[in-house]
Amino acid sequence: MTEGLVILVVIFVLAMFVGFEVITKVPPTLHTPLMSGSNAISGITIIGSMLVAGIGATRLATVLGTAAVALAMINVVGGYAVTDRMLQMFKRRPEEGER
Amino acid sequence: MRSLIELAYLVAAVLFIIGLKRLSHPATARYGNRLSAVGMLIAIVATGLDQQIVSFRLILLGGVIGSALGLWMARAVKMTAMPQMVGLFNGFGGGASLLVAAGEWHRLVRPDMAMPATVAITIYASVLIGAVTFSGSAIAAGKLQEVISGRPVLFRGQHVLNLALALGVVGIGAALTVGPDLPALFAALIGLSLVLGVLLVIPIGGADMPVVICLLNSYSGLAAASTGFVIGNHGLIITGALVGASGIILTQIMCKAMNRSLANVLFGGFGATAVAAGSAERAKALAARGVRQISAEDAAMLLAYARSVIVVPGYGLAVSQAQHQVRELAELLEKKGATVKYAIHPVAGRMPGHMNVLLAEANVPYDELFDMDQINPEFDRCDVALVIGANDVVNPAARNDPQSPLWGMPILDVDKSQNVVVMKRSMNPGFAGVENELFYDRKTAMLFGNAKDSLQKLITEVKAL
Numbered sequence: 001m002t003e004g005l006v007i008l009v010v011i012f013v014l015a016m017f018v019g020f021e022v023i024t025k026v027p028p029t030l031h032t033p034l035m036s037g038s039n040a041i042s043g044i045t046i047i048g049s050m051l052v053a054g055i056g057a058t059r060l061a062t063v064l065g066t067a068a069v070a071l072a073m074i075n076v077v078g079g080y081a082v083t084d085r086m087l088q089m090f091k092r093r094p095e096e097g098e099r
Numbered sequence: 100m101r102s103l104i105e106l107a108y109l110v111a112a113v114l115f116i117i118g119l120k121r122l123s124h125p126a127t128a129r130y131g132n133r134l135s136a137v138g139m140l141i142a143i144v145a146t147g148l149d150q151q152i153v154s155f156r157l158i159l160l161g162g163v164i165g166s167a168l169g170l171w172m173a174r175a176v177k178m179t180a181m182p183q184m185v186g187l188f189n190g191f192g193g194g195a196s197l198l199v200a201a202g203e204w205h206r207l208v209r210p211d212m213a214m215p216a217t218v219a220i221t222i223y224a225s226v227l228i229g230a231v232t233f234s235g236s237a238i239a240a241g242k243l244q245e246v247i248s249g250r251p252v253l254f255r256g257q258h259v260l261n262l263a264l265a266l267g268v269v270g271i272g273a274a275l276t277v278g279p280d281l282p283a284l285f286a287a288l289i290g291l292s293l294v295l296g297v298l299l300v301i302p303i304g305g306a307d308m309p310v311v312i313c314l315l316n317s318y319s320g321l322a323a324a325s326t327g328f329v330i331g332n333h334g335l336i337i338t339g340a341l342v343g344a345s346g347i348i349l350t351q352i353m354c355k356a357m358n359r360s361l362a363n364v365l366f367g368g369f370g371a372t373a374v375a376a377g378s379a380e381r382a383k384a385l386a387a388r389g390v391r392q393i394s395a396e397d398a399a400m401l402l403a404y405a406r407s408v409i410v411v412p413g414y415g416l417a418v419s420q421a422q423h424q425v426r427e428l429a430e431l432l433e434k435k436g437a438t439v440k441y442a443i444h445p446v447a448g449r450m451p452g453h454m455n456v457l458l459a460e461a462n463v464p465y466d467e468l469f470d471m472d473q474i475n476p477e478f479d480r481c482d483v484a485l486v487i488g489a490n491d492v493v494n495p496a497a498r499n500d501p502q503s504p505l506w507g508m509p510i511l512d513v514d515k516s517q518n519v520v521v522m523k524r525s526m527n528p529g530f531a532g533v534e535n536e537l538f539y540d541r542k543t544a545m546l547f548g549n550a551k552d553s554l555q556k557l558i559t560e561v562k563a564l
Binding site: 004015018024027033038039040044047056068072073074075081084085093 | 108111112115118119122125128133135139142146147149152153154157158160162164165166168169170172173176178181184185188189191192195196198201202203206217221312313319320322323324326327328329330331332333335336337338339340341342343344345346347348349352443445448450452453455456459460462464465466467468470
């Protein structure tokens, strides 16, 4: 059991480094969409929520899981939708004559 | 099947990473966000294939409710209210982690047998992180929405109380790990963690919320990762770590831009800084010098004949909702042959990148938006810098006056341009309560009034020229 936990910690630490590398390249202009986009990604808790809601272990666990699915799904759908809404506002300057 | 599902999670994680990489440029960002969404779809479908799941009824119910609410929020939210919404979403992420941990605990708890220590510890950690993220974010969003007063709530013994609570949480967690799994103790663990989240955020003032939102963004990622530890899922851990890293980076950027340490933001209760005697004298000398006022007519003249103009928007601009007027003025000046650029300080809005979104919404092209490091060398060659509702972020005291509370803060070098026009409501000092020597500079002219009205006047005058 402890061995399994160690592997998870290794994955976690390495993924943090990947995160630092990727995120430092995001320009300040896009930091708000970055935050709303990472809201959407942190909705990945949906995986755990679905399992707890669907396994049907105890009634309370199922209810808690269902509520978790709803919360995580708000993040997933809301996060991606609002990020898309923001990003479509970022436009280049039109070429001369187009304006 | 198991390994296929695991591989699907890996694909999802890779798509998230590629999606974030695409976010490195506005031209590719939208595509990146969609890739990331595809990754999420893959993860959800893969989880659906898990044979442990016996019923989809409630999953669908929760999913439909959540999707509808999420979509509605995403459509309805005003861009000025983005910080609150991100704050709420942080909280939902934390809340979901808390619920999953509680559900898992209830599934695994047996009256006759203790849980394995590693399982127990991951669950308790997940409860703590999830609950603090949930209640802390609720308070932060409330402060930003001004449902709760933005003033820092300070009382005697606050830090001691917080420390006691944190120790209490750890103590209960330890008692549950070594002792019997009592439901009452577990409930107390959740309760104390929620209270801790509230107490950690209430002492922080409204103006510091950008930092807090970033920090809670990081927590929401860590909460997701902790859920991954609870259910032993690699996909969740990788993804949570990505979000955690993102929040940490943004927190650092904001702290640096505000010239504060994270500890100072979290425990400081800003505003208590006494102005050093030297600075006070300096301020008096400045006030004696007086400022130069300019009429809209003269300012329009100055702008119309400028070849290069840099607009420096501050939060005052967003407050008066004058982004569209700025863009209109800029387009007029461009037609007259000037180049117009926007200089965006990291704390110009109420969250990182907020001002950029507000300007993009007003149809300002993104290639005219420049961040501090890009634009600072260009002030030397700039004819007119137009400062709209910004104060501390253009105060040269940050460079010149070692006694100023702003000393060392990265600023926009507006004072280096040939002419400066400052649009401002009144001579009230900025957030830091420090006089701004830029306003007393000989090449600076003050245009007093509401930003929207003043810009409208400028537009009319420039058109008339």
